[in-house]
Amino acid sequence: MNKTGIIFFPAFDWSLGEFHPEREERLLYTQEQIFEEGIMDLPQVRQYSPGVADLFDVLRTQAIFPDLQQHNLDAHLIAVGSSLALGNALMKKEITNGFALVRPPGHHSGATVWGNRGFCTLNNEAILINVLRAKYGIKKIAVIDTDVHHGDGTQDIFYHDPNVLYISIHQDGRTIFPGSGFTEEKGGPNAWGSVLNIPLLPGVGDEGFLYALENWIMPAVEVFKPDLIINSAGQDNHFTDPLASMNVTARGYGKITEMIKPDLAVLEGGYAIEGALPYINMAIFLALAGEDYSGVVESQKPQNTEIGGDTIRSFLTDLKRTNEAVRPSWAFRKEPFLPAGDWVYSEKSIYYDTDGFKENRREYIRKCSHCGGTVLMISQKPSFFQKAVLVRIPFEACPDCEQAGYDLAEAFQKSEKTVLLQNQLRNQVHLWTDGREVKPFGG
Amino acid sequence: MASLIGIDVGGTFTDAVMITNGVIERKGKIPTNQDDILNTLISALDYLQISKAKNIETITVSTTLVTNAILQKRLPEVELILFPGTGMKLSSLPWPVDYSVLTGVLDYRGRVVVPADQSEWQTLAEKLNQQSVKPLTAIVSKFSHRNNVFEEQLAAYLHRDVPGVTTALGSQSGKANFYRRSLTTYLNLAATELFQNFAYQLKMAVEARGCRAPIRVLKADGGVLPLAKIRPVESIYSGPAASVLGTLAQSNPEESYVVVDIGGTTTDIGLVLSGSPLISTHGAQIGPFLTNVRSLAVRSVSIGGDSAVCLDQGEVMLANYRLGPAYCIGGVSPTPTDALRYLNLTDYGDLQRAEEALGMLLPENQRTASDLRRTAEIIVEKMVEKIARAIEQLLEEWKTEPAYKVWEVIHHHDDFKFYIQLSGGGAPGLEAALENRMKLRTVLTEFSEVSNAIGAAMAKSTFSWTLHLDTKFSIYRIEETGEQGIWSGPKKPHREVEDFLKELAQTQAIGLGIETDDLEKEIFDYFPLVENYHTVGQIVKGAMHVPPGVIGRIRS
Numbered sequence: 001m002n003k004t005g006i007i008f009f010p011a012f013d014w015s016l017g018e019f020h021p022e023r024e025e026r027l028l029y030t031q032e033q034i035f036e037e038g039i040m041d042l043p044q045v046r047q048y049s050p051g052v053a054d055l056f057d058v059l060r061t062q063a064i065f066p067d068l069q070q071h072n073l074d075a076h077l078i079a080v081g082s083s084l085a086l087g088n089a090l091m092k093k094e095i096t097n098g099f100a101l102v103r104p105p106g107h108h109s110g111a112t113v114w115g116n117r118g119f120c121t122l123n124n125e126a127i128l129i130n131v132l133r134a135k136y137g138i139k140k141i142a143v144i145d146t147d148v149h150h151g152d153g154t155q156d157i158f159y160h161d162p163n164v165l166y167i168s169i170h171q172d173g174r175t176i177f178p179g180s181g182f183t184e185e186k187g188g189p190n191a192w193g194s195v196l197n198i199p200l201l202p203g204v205g206d207e208g209f210l211y212a213l214e215n216w217i218m219p220a221v222e223v224f225k226p227d228l229i230i231n232s233a234g235q236d237n238h239f240t241d242p243l244a245s246m247n248v249t250a251r252g253y254g255k256i257t258e259m260i261k262p263d264l265a266v267l268e269g270g271y272a273i274e275g276a277l278p279y280i281n282m283a284i285f286l287a288l289a290g291e292d293y294s295g296v297v298e299s300q301k302p303q304n305t306e307i308g309g310d311t312i313r314s315f316l317t318d319l320k321r322t323n324e325a326v327r328p329s330w331a332f333r334k335e336p337f338l339p340a341g342d343w344v345y346s347e348k349s350i351y352y353d354t355d356g357f358k359e360n361r362r363e364y365i366r367k368c369s370h371c372g373g374t375v376l377m378i379s380q381k382p383s384f385f386q387k388a389v390l391v392r393i394p395f396e397a398c399p400d401c402e403q404a405g406y407d408l409a410e411a412f413q414k415s416e417k418t419v420l421l422q423n424q425l426r427n428q429v430h431l432w433t434d435g436r437e438v439k440p441f442g443g
Numbered sequence: 444m445a446s447l448i449g450i451d452v453g454g455t456f457t458d459a460v461m462i463t464n465g466v467i468e469r470k471g472k473i474p475t476n477q478d479d480i481l482n483t484l485i486s487a488l489d490y491l492q493i494s495k496a497k498n499i500e501t502i503t504v505s506t507t508l509v510t511n512a513i514l515q516k517r518l519p520e521v522e523l524i525l526f527p528g529t530g531m532k533l534s535s536l537p538w539p540v541d542y543s544v545l546t547g548v549l550d551y552r553g554r555v556v557v558p559a560d561q562s563e564w565q566t567l568a569e570k571l572n573q574q575s576v577k578p579l580t581a582i583v584s585k586f587s588h589r590n591n592v593f594e595e596q597l598a599a600y601l602h603r604d605v606p607g608v609t610t611a612l613g614s615q616s617g618k619a620n621f622y623r624r625s626l627t628t629y630l631n632l633a634a635t636e637l638f639q640n641f642a643y644q645l646k647m648a649v650e651a652r653g654c655r656a657p658i659r660v661l662k663a664d665g666g667v668l669p670l671a672k673i674r675p676v677e678s679i680y681s682g683p684a685a686s687v688l689g690t691l692a693q694s695n696p697e698e699s700y701v702v703v704d705i706g707g708t709t710t711d712i713g714l715v716l717s718g719s720p721l722i723s724t725h726g727a728q729i730g731p732f733l734t735n736v737r738s739l740a741v742r743s744v745s746i747g748g749d750s751a752v753c754l755d756q757g758e759v760m761l762a763n764y765r766l767g768p769a770y771c772i773g774g775v776s777p778t779p780t781d782a783l784r785y786l787n788l789t790d791y792g793d794l795q796r797a798e799e800a801l802g803m804l805l806p807e808n809q810r811t812a813s814d815l816r817r818t819a820e821i822i823v824e825k826m827v828e829k830i831a832r833a834i835e836q837l838l839e840e841w842k843t844e845p846a847y848k849v850w851e852v853i854h855h856h857d858d859f860k861f862y863i864q865l866s867g868g869g870a871p872g873l874e875a876a877l878e879n880r881m882k883l884r885t886v887l888t889e890f891s892e893v894s895n896a897i898g899a900a901m902a903k904s905t906f907s908w909t910l911h912l913d914t915k916f917s918i919y920r921i922e923e924t925g926e927q928g929i930w931s932g933p934k935k936p937h938r939e940v941e942d943f944l945k946e947l948a949q950t951q952a953i954g955l956g957i958e959t960d961d962l963e964k965e966i967f968d969y970f971p972l973v974e975n976y977h978t979v980g981q982i983v984k985g986a987m988h989v990p991p992g993v994i995g996r997i998r999s
Binding site: 008009010011012013014018019023024025028029031032033035036037038039040041042043047048049050052074075078274278282286291292294295296297299 | 529530531532534535536537548550551552554556585586588589619620621622623725733842843844845846847848849850852853968970971972973976977978982
């Protein structure tokens with residue numbers, strides 16, 4: 001029998017502010033709904049208790065700057081830990097799929113973290129993916145992000161990773177936070193095509209979403225042949241969402257879930273806490289559990305006129321053509337600190353909307369035809385004088401990239417305040433503060 | 444000096460004790476007649492000679508009356524009428540009984556989304572009138588614990604149009620979920636007449652013996668209510684609660700331990716954390732019925748001192764049934780009790796017969812002392828293994844309880860130092876083997892053989908009041924009583940809610956005959972309700988309990 005796992009962690013004592021969309025009340029009505037429906041009594045359902053993520057697992061995937069003590073991570077570590085608990089259950093074959101119905105969300109949190117952005121501090125799915133790879137040897141994972149906002153954090157973390165396919169379907173970044181996710185963003189020099197962005201016109205409803213899934217997203221997943229599929233299950237495409245302008249229904253979400261068939265779904269955004277969440281969470285969960293979700297009907301009815309089938313079909317055809325026509329172009333750069341090889345350079349300014357500041361980041365990636373390539377990120381928060389450095393040796397790194405990673409870590413550890421070496425190849429994490437190695441985690 | 448009387452009706456034996464001032468004055472065991480629980484109880488009371496006792500304070504019974512009636516399908520039919528609204532299909536869950544469905548939708552805050560359709564009600568009334576003279580109807584709507592409007596209106600309608608009808612409403616036990624609330628309402632109504640007759644006759648029998656003491660009934664959560672106040676369905680599975688309370692009465696108040704109560708064919712396992720029994724996060728399940736009856740977190744294993752030992756392809760097996768008492772005390776089949784006797788771990792029963800019993804499991808040419816000893820050891824090992832696995836499962840259940848707040852997860856499970864409290868008729872002799880397997884200190888409860896009856900006798904009267912308040916809609920609900928009332932306090936209350944619930948609890952406790960000296964407050968959760976960046980009210984969840992426990996301790 002198929003088994004569906006669920007962790008419900010509404011973080012009833014955590015909020016980002018009294019009137020903030022990410023407040024205690026957010027999953028209150030979802031709790032009322034799923035508890036009253038008795039989904040935990042379905043014979044194929046198993047409820048798990050929330051976990052707390054290990055800092056080692058966090059740092060393998062994300063660099064927390066300037067240091068861990070500057071952040072209150074408790075709630076975030078539980079959201080991550082709960083996702084990991086379901087991941088473990090899946091790997092042990094206790095369940096065939098699962099839903100981490102947790103707060104806070106994570107998909108805006110990227111490779112380097114100076115604070116909370118888009119309500120996210122730690123990236124639940126990204127940390128989960130790298131745990132599944134490091135602990136269970138999973139090779140290829142696809143993430144399908146159905147949140148209305150572009151999952152720029154997840155994209156950032158896996159931009160250079162050819163073994164993680166990141167697909168995001170969202171409302172066009174010109175009309176909504178975080179302002180990214182254009183179809184020209186297709187992955188780094190060693191991972192070109194491992195990112196697929198489908199920005200949609202405001203107003204697209206069930207029909208348009210399902211059309212994009214059927215004709216573009218799922219075929220792309222099929223070509224990639226992932227070992228696992230993870231759904232970043234944001235719920236803000238709903239017609240009642242206060243922050244976005246899409247027109248999807250709860251039953252549409254059920255259908256989306258049925259088409260994606262994710263091994264694990266992780267809740268992301270969704271802030272129509274009364275109009276949408278109780279219904280969408282039910283529909284997603286029932287679809288995962290293989291139950292009929294056609295009875296899940298919102299008490300409000302959709303009012304905006306939906307963008308018609310023909311409009312959305314021709315829009316998507318054009319967008320696909322644009323996407324396919326994009327050609328990579330890289331800026332190569334030589335620096336005294338860079339080890340041998342060709343290094344592609346880029347710059348990024350990352351806005352932290354929750355606290356209102358910017359991170360400036362310079363990024364170097366070793367172009368490599370053997371592996372994902374070692375990455376160097378030199379990051380700075382303007383108000384914080386010192387720089388912080390992330391060096392990442394990727395999973396399955398080639399010997400040259402591995403050595404380049406060690407050389408870079410050595411080059412920076414004396415000169416910069418904080419240096420983090422993510423050695424994904426050897427499953428090690430090293431952290432230096434003021435030139436001294438520190439052990440912020442057990443084991 | 445006033446005496447407490449406790450009676451625990453078990454599957455095989457009924458235990459009875461009379462306790463005066465913490466000292467056991469009388470105790471005994473009589474065989475249970477499962478077909479006549481009332482007379483079993485009366486015999487137990489006679490055994491204690493209540494007619495001669497001067498001053499009996501309370502009589503508390505833990506009875507299998509309702510449990511048996513449900514499991515043996517001896518309850519009358521109830522018409523189950525549902526307002527399932529929208530959401531999950533009814534057919535997604537297994538319904539052990541038939542139901543009919545009516546129109547009407549409520550949402551998660553109790554708002555009416557689609558009104559009920561009274562034209563359907565007329566058809567229903569006609570059907571009920573044709574079916575039976577005195578139809579029993581259980582009416583349950585989804586989200587009725589937030590708004591009982593459909594249930595109340597339909598009940599009023601039926602009382603007008605269906606003479607002789609009895610109605611029970613889901614909202615009378617105002618706890619999620621819809622499925623369990625429906626089945627619980629069904630069972631409670633089905634068991635009401637049976638239980639009322641029983642209660643009446645028991646009261647008469649006690650009074651006929653010149654005793655005016657109040658009679659109380661033990662519940663699955665270890666609480667106790669007066670015979671006249673208990674919802675019949677809440678009396679199911681009180682046996683394991685009795686054994687946990689019995690152990691509480693014989694241990695230090697602050698200790699943490701696993702209770703292992705080994706009976707004739709069943710072993711019950713419970714958990715006590717710093718003197719408080721662990722409550723299950725799910726309701727009790729009885730046969731095919733999932734209920735919302737609050738119960739202690741217990742595990743039951745089909746193994747006991749009288750379990751039949753048989754051979755399966757030359758290997759010793761412990762059956763999940765008994766064939767009468769142990770061979771060493773005159774039975775027909777070898778049992779774990781025979782093995783314990785042969786190994787001299789107890790002195791209960793005849794040694795010679797224990798040896799014969801073990802011999803029955805071996806070929807004639809392999810009955811040397813060392814063969815017999817080895818066979819006895821295997822039986823004990825197998826028994827202990829079964830019990831140990833159940834203990835591990837229960838500890839796992841406790842460790843993996845769901846949690847919904849950051850605080851709960853971060854402060855999950857501070858270190859408890861557990862030991863094992865062993866009780867029950869089948870327990871003596873197993874201490875060393877269990878201690879060895881679990882690597883936990885294991886002690887035999889002093890009055891092990893009547894521990895359950897002690898638990899019943901000394902159980903505190905208890906109750907809980909769980910509040911759900913929505914100040915935006917000015918409605919409060921009490922989960923346990925099903926009360927739904929108007930909130931006239933402030934929109935953003937703080938202390939006022941706690942005072943309100945405390946006062947309500949104290950007033951209602953008097954009606955239930957419960958002392959509120961140790962009324963405990965659970966942490967209240969306040970959810971500010973925000974609309975368009977303004978706080979428009981609050982949802983407050985909180986609870987007050989008179990928690991399960993015992994009055995005083997047994998003195999040896």
